[in-house]
Amino acid sequence: MFKNYFLVAYRNLVRHKGFSFLNIAGLALGLTACLLIGLFVHDELQFDKFVPQGDRIFRLYADHFRGDARETAAPVPPMYATTMKQEFPEVEQTMRILMQASNNLVEVGDKKLYVDNSVIADSTFFSMFELPFKYGSAEHALDAPTSIVLAEDVATNFFGKENPVGKEIKVNKQSLLVKGVLRGGLSKFHLPINYVLPLSAAGLPKERMKKWGWHQFFTYVKLRPGTDAQQTQAKLQRYVTQVVNPTLPADDQIKEVTYLQPLHQIHLYSANFKYDMSTKGNITYVKALSFIAVFILLIAGFNFVNLSTAKSLQRAKEVGIRKTIGASREQLMLQFLSETVLLTLVSVVLATVLTALLLPSLNAFTGKTMTFDLLANPALLGLLGLLTVVVGLVAGFYPALVLSGFQPVKVLKSAVVTDGVFGRVQWLRHGLIVVQFALSVFLIVCALVVFRQVSFLHNKDLGFNRDQIMFFPMRGDNMKEHYDAFKNELAQVPGVASASIGYGFPGDQVAGDGIIVPKNGEDKEHGVTQLMVDYDYLKTLGMQLIAGRDFSPALKTDKDQAFILNETAVKELGFGTPEKALGQPLKWKVWNDKNPDSLKVGKVIGVVKDFHYKSLYDRLEPAVLQIFPGAYWKVAVKLKADNIGSSVEGVKQVWAKFSPDSPIEYKFLDDNFDQMYKAEDKLKSLLWLFTGIAIFVGCLGLFGLATYAAERRKKEIGIRKVLGASVGSIVGLLSKEFLVLVLVAAVIAFPAAWLAMNRWLQDFAYRIDMPLWAFLVAGLAAAAVAFLTVGYQAVRAATMNPVSNLRAQ
Amino acid sequence: MIKIENLEKIYRTDEVQTKALNNVSLAVNEGEFVAIMGPSGCGKSTLLNILGLLDEPDGGQFAFAGAEVAHASERRRAELRKKHIGFVFQSFNLIEELTVAENVELPLIYLGVGAAERKEKVAAVLEKMQIMHRRNHFPQQLSGGQQQRVAVARAVINSPRLILADEPTGNLDSSNGNEVMELLTELNEGGTTIVMVTHSEHDARYAHRVVRLLDGQVVLENRQPAFSA
Structure with missing residues (x-):
């Protein structure tokens, strides 16, 4: 039929x-x-499913509040892990990964390459995530500060087919010993890993690790079997307000709310997280x-x-x-x-x-x-x-x-x-x-x-000109010490319009910090973005002053007593109009100073038109620009429109003069922005x-x-x-x-x-x-x-x- | 074999009611060859469809082989059709996607006959209808006469007690038409009851009896001597 x-x-x-x-x-x-x-x-749903006991692993994250706005961020202060391990019996294991963002120069013999996606983690990393090893073993792999564990691709790249365990490898000129090689095929792991270093290698001071205000660690906890994560989360939030906050000074109270995020949700449910190194889906x-x-x-x-x-x-x-x-x-x-x-x-x-x-x-x-x-x-x-x-x-x-x-x-x-x-x-x-x-x-x-x-x-007017700007971090002590000379020589290259060195360029990392506004004899601190700039920043980025003037090397006081604000900062700091903001006093707690109480005291000398230094997902934030060579790190070089190729070549030659040991690693600034909307x-x-x-x-x-x-x-x-x-x-x-x-x-x-x-x-x-x-x-x-x-x-x-x-x- | 009494069939559209059959009574005995004649629209095809259990009457009785079937379920009617009734149409109604042999085989498939037996029976009937050499052809590749022979072969493959023929020679020339009529006569002589609707006085002469319809009513029934050409 x-x-x-x-x-x-x-x-x-x-x-x-x-x-x-x-x-x-x-x-x-x-x-x-x-x-x-x-x-x-x-495939998207498979992320981290291979991790043994993954259903008991959680990542901490926190909601920060600024006025009405809420910002969710992945890193939390180091004390969360310490406290949870000590005070929460239901927590079996904790592990922290230091948030840091830069490519590091990796060297084996003559072979030099910049390698990104490094993980600097507590030695419990491999007992939290039981990743498969090809060579070596997870046990004691991160015990010594000189240890390093490589991803299979990286190991093959530097050592070929041989087993590199016990061999030397240099990261940023520091000599390390390979303790193990991870088996490849970690594409379904939320953390992109090229190599893992122990936290002890970072040499962080003990006092800093006791901070409740230093949001720098991706923190994971593994709960004991049968633990209700919701209860642990509620307990943690109570603990912070009832036990931790009373021990902290009024200014340092913890205001963020911290949550536990299941490991299996990290990949898909973190799309709006700020400062997150995980491979994100949406x-x-x-x-x-x-x-x-x-x-x-x-x-x-x-x-x-x-x-x-x-x-x-x-x-x-x-x-x-x-x-x-x-x-x-x-x-x-x-x-x-x-x-x-x-x-x-x-x-x-x-x-x-x-x-x-x-x-x-x-x-x-x-x-x-x-x-x-x-x-x-x-x-x-x-x-x-x-x-x-x-x-x-x-x-x-x-x-x-x-x-x-x-x-x-x-x-x-x-x-x-x-x-x-x-x-x-x-x-x-x-x-x-x-x-x-x-x-x-x-x-x-x-x-x-x-x-x-x-x-x-892609095309919105961002308040600055992002075209033809070569962008790279400085490398090597010589270059950093002689940044001025370096910059001058860059500016001499035919085809270079101007160059600026600083920390806090659009599309790149920026630092958030407080700025103090003295008012009626009282200091009020506002959270703002701090852009550490030089005298050519505005010119290089083609930004527009709407009141006052730019920093000038001719005026000695500009280095230590001058601030420029963006329009949003003018409003948020309560100055009303750009014209009224000019001449207003500001104070800033200087970074990395030997004296922790040292203050930079100055005045507003100019106001720039608002510009988008972050993605358009983010609302404009108040930004303060100041001259602060102590933080100088990144270089932006504005090239003239024609002969870009030979201009780049010229920049490379200047680089080689100042930092012959490290190859230059540059991008164009507009790529940073395009990257945001991938x-x-x-x-x-x-x-x-x-x-x-x-x-x-x-x-x-x-x-x-x-x-x-x-x-x-x-x-x-x-x-x-x-x-x-x-x-x-x-x-x-x-x-x-x-x-x-x-x-x-x-x-x-x-x-x-x-x-x-x-x-x-x-x-x-x-x-x-x-x-x-x-x-x-x-x-x-x-x-x-x-x-x-x-x-x-x-x-x-x-x-x-x-x-x-x-x-x- | 067949006994209908006071059969009625009414076609309705939104505005018009047409009485296709009006108090028709008719009896057909086992082994009889009956021709139904009448002008277009007199209800003869309607009658044939009801006799073939393809259509339901709106009133009256219908006994088929002793059982009342006027309002039998679709399932029961399909069952009776495939066991006892064979159809021959003016337009042959062969399935174009099936070959000659496959068309003829179809009733046996619905009867659940095994493959070996089917093959045997199909060969026998095709032989009998002298169409064996065409068994792997598709209907479109055959002449009208050949197609109708296939249709007759399909109608008789499961040895039905009743064959209903609806103007079987209507699409054929006279020599092919005569061949088909000879076939039907032969079947009738073998014991199969035949009811045939026709326009042709010539064809009607093959039948034992002619029933004439006009406007849905039987107007005349006359017996006639067997036709001799």
């Missing part, structure tokens, strides 16, 4: 090539998109992609239903014959269901092949190493089988129901089945088209809004891609339906033409029906898209207004696509010889 079913199914497939193609192509494409998204989402984007996958599968499935019920026209006679011969309705349903399952199977096989072909591109795009090996993964094979059956049955059920319901008396007599039989499936088909187009319009709107916001992020850039590309697929798949279905509609109305068209209707009016007649559906779809999709995009935009401190034209464009685009798809068939039908149409009846 099944042989007969499949035979008929197969011959039907071959006979109606066009329909089969639309059906299979649409479904295969939809399934491919789903499979690719599914692989991506699955649960919002994972969810959005999952929705899109479901959308596309729905669209493809609806196509299937629509095309199959439309095609039933041609199958009606067969149904009649089979029923006459004695087939029961159940047997016919089974027949048609096995046909859809067969069709689905073909689509799934195609989709599998497509997925395998496209996966390398997706891997390259996402930087992942996903695999799609069916033989190695029977679960995946089972899933595909299940997908085939479920999609086949769900998509085939309604067409099967309709087809098997035909009355042989009605369908056998006439050559063409009249519309009456199909009237009842009309509403369904229209409903499905509306849903398909609503989903497409929704996706188009989202893609347009995301596109606009992303280009806004996730959004990828979202944009993925949205375009999948929107395109969704629309294309939807059009395949629409094309099929238009073909059917033209077929069905052949006689009507013939009569109309005989009576003198023009081609145009007939095209209009056939297209109108579909355009109305698109219109309805748009009306449904617009509010949904508005809500979704408004929510997404709210995450940005600086965002575009909801672009209303996007809705107009999306609606018109959907209508245009529908019209073109339907129009082709309509024109064909309208230009056919009416006589042949009429005679066929």
Whole structure:
């Protein structure tokens, strides 16, 4: 019996090539998109799942409050770990990683490379995270201050295939001993690791490790089995306010609220965390992609239903014959269901092949190493089988129901089945088209809004000029000691417009600190961003003074008694207008001074226009600029627009003169900014891609339906033409029906898209207004696509010889 | 074999009611060959469809082989159809995606006959209908006469007690038409009851009895001597 079913199914497939193609192509494409998204989402959900006892591991993070604004940050002060280990019996283990951000120069013999992603951690690192070792062992690996454990890639890079355990390696000129090599394949670990150093190597003073106000450590705790993390978290928060705070001076009270974050949530649920070294995903984007996958599968499935019920026209006679011969309705349903399952199977096989072909591109795009090996993964094979059956049955059920319901008396007599039989499936088909187009319009709107916001992020006037600015950290004592000479020589290079040395450049790390405003004999401290600059900072970055003047090397007092504010600082420090701020006294607790109470006392000499030194996710903060060579670290060199290549070469030569031992490692400042919106850039590309697929798949279905509609109305068209209707009016007649559906779809999709995009935009401190034209464009685009798809068939039908149409009846 | 009494069938659309059958009574005995004649729209196809259990009457009784079936369930009717009734249509109604042999085999599949037996029976009937050499062709590749022979082969493959033929020669030229009529006569002589709807007085002469319908009513029944060409 099944042989007969499949035979008929197969011959039907071959006979109606066009329909089969639309059906299979649409479904295969939809399934491919789903499979690719599914692989991506699955991969994102796998982070840290391999870590033994990972369900007992938590990371601390804290919410900081500044006025109404809340900022979530990953690092916490060192005392949290100490206290929890000592005072919380339910805590089995704690571990801290020092937050530090710089590439370090790694050397083995003559080989020198800057290597990023170093982890400087408590010696409990490997008992917290039981990572697999290739060489050496976790035990005592971080006991000595001179220990280092390498990631496999780094070890291979420096030592080739030999076992490097016991060998010497230099990090920033400091000699270390390799204690172990981690096995590769840590791509699903939330911390990117190239090497691990013991915290003891950092030589942090003991007193600093006792601080409750130094937010510098990523802190992990492993709870004993059976511990309720919520209770531990509540206990910690109580402990801080009731036990710790009473021991601290009024100024140093802990105001942040600290939480426990499960290890398995770190990767996806930390997107808005500041100062976080973990590899971040974004649960919002994972969810959005999952929705899109479901959308596309729905669209493809609806196509299937629509095309199959439309095609039933041609199958009606067969149904009649089979029923006459004695087939029961159940047997016919089974027949048609096995046909859809067969069709689905073909689509799934195609989709599998497509997925395998496209996966390398997706891997390259996402930087992942996903695999799609069916033989190695029977679960995946089972899933595909299940997908085939479920999609086949769900998509085939309604067409099967309709087809098997035909009355042989009605369908056998006439050559063409009249519309009456199909009237009842009309509403369904229209409903499905509306849903398909609503989903497409929704996706188009989202893609347009995301596109606009992303280009806004990249192109917004940031209040300074970020073009052609070479950017690098100083290396070596010689360069740091003679920074002035270094800078002067840089400025002499032909093609260099100006150079600035400081700490706190836009797009790079900035320091937060207090500034003291004396008022009515009382000092009030405000949290601000401290930008340690030199006399050429404003010029190099092309910033705009709106009141007062720039720092001047001619005035000796500028170094020790002058501050420049941004507009936000003028407001937050309570000075009113930029003009009123000029001359106002400020005090600052000098960094790293031997005398911890030493104060820099000065006046506001200028106000700069607000500029975005952080990403546009962040609201502008008050910033104070001052001359402070003690913190000088980074160099920004503004190049003239032409001959960038030779200018860079010139800069490199000056570098080699001052720091011959360390290679220069430079970036361009605008890259820093582009880097900030990488996730959004990828979202944009993925949205375009999948929107395109969704629309294309939807059009395949629409094309099929238009073909059917033209077929069905052949006689009507013939009569109309005989009576003198023009081609145009007939095209209009056939297209109108579909355009109305698109219109309805748009009306449904617009509010949904508005809500979704408004929510997404709210995450940005600086965002575009909801672009209303996007809705107009999306609606018109959907209508245009529908019209073109339907129009082709309509024109064909309208230009056919009416006589042949009429005679066929 | 068949006994209908006061059969009624009404077609309704939104505005019009048409009485296709009005108080039709008819009995067909086992082994009889009955022709139903009448002008277009007189209700003869409707009657045939009801006799074939493809359609339900709106009133009256219908006994098929002694059992009342006027309002039998779809399942029961399908069951009776596949066991006892064979159909031959004017437009042949072969499934275009199946070959000659597969078309003929279909009723046996629905009856649940085993593959070996099916093969045997199909070969036998195709041989008998002299269409064996065409068994792997598709219907479109055959002439009208050949197609109708296939349709007859399919109708008789499960040895039904009743064959319903709806203008079986309507799409055929006279020589092919005569061949088909000879086939039906042969089957009838073998004991199969035949009810045939036809426009053709010529074809009607093959039947033992002609029933004439007009506007949904039986207007004349006449026995006639067996046709001799």
